[in-house]
């Protein structure tokens with residue numbers, strides 16, 4: 001077992017590191033084709049997108065720029081609040097740029113709905129979305145990623161950048177967090 005230290009806190013591995021790498025390679029080919037001749041600005045949403053940005057950007061063979069935003073999300077609970085606040089803004093002016101948001105997960109889609117509108121209002125030429133994971137509730141917010149890794153069930157997952165109370169981000173795979181962990185913590 002890869003996670004002997006936290007095995008009692010995880011229910012199952014949903015998506016492995018190898019599956020993620022292979023899918024990101026496929027998506028990189030799509031992105032290279034779609035952005036041929038452009039220099040897209042990859043925008044990562046801190047902190048969860050750190051792993052996917054590192055892997056995805058290195059899978060690309062076209063020139064890109066990278067920038068980061070931090071917005072408020074779950075805090076220490078496992079329910080989305082829908083309240084979005086900019087904690088760290090971009091350093092880059094997105095006016096007249098092709099922006100590709102690089103995300104770890106779309107759950108309700110509230111964060112990305114807001115972020116896409118925000119970047120368009122700053123004059124971005126286009127705003128597309130790449131996400132590694134998507135939960136079924138995303139459909140409610142009518143947010144459709146342009147590049148999707150995997151659809152997963154409506155369970156709280158950790159690893160590959162995703163946390164619960166800032167823990168588990170470093171796990172290489174995406175795993176379901178045992179409900180007893182957050183039941184105990186609240």
Ligand code: IMP
Nearest residue numbers: 073080106107108109110111156157162
């Ligand atoms: P939203 O509900 O689509 O707005 O998701 C907002 C943020 O909540 C995501 O970017 C993640 O940081 C976090 N999130 C959603 N689902 C999970 C999960 O299953 N595990 C860890 N974080 C999650």
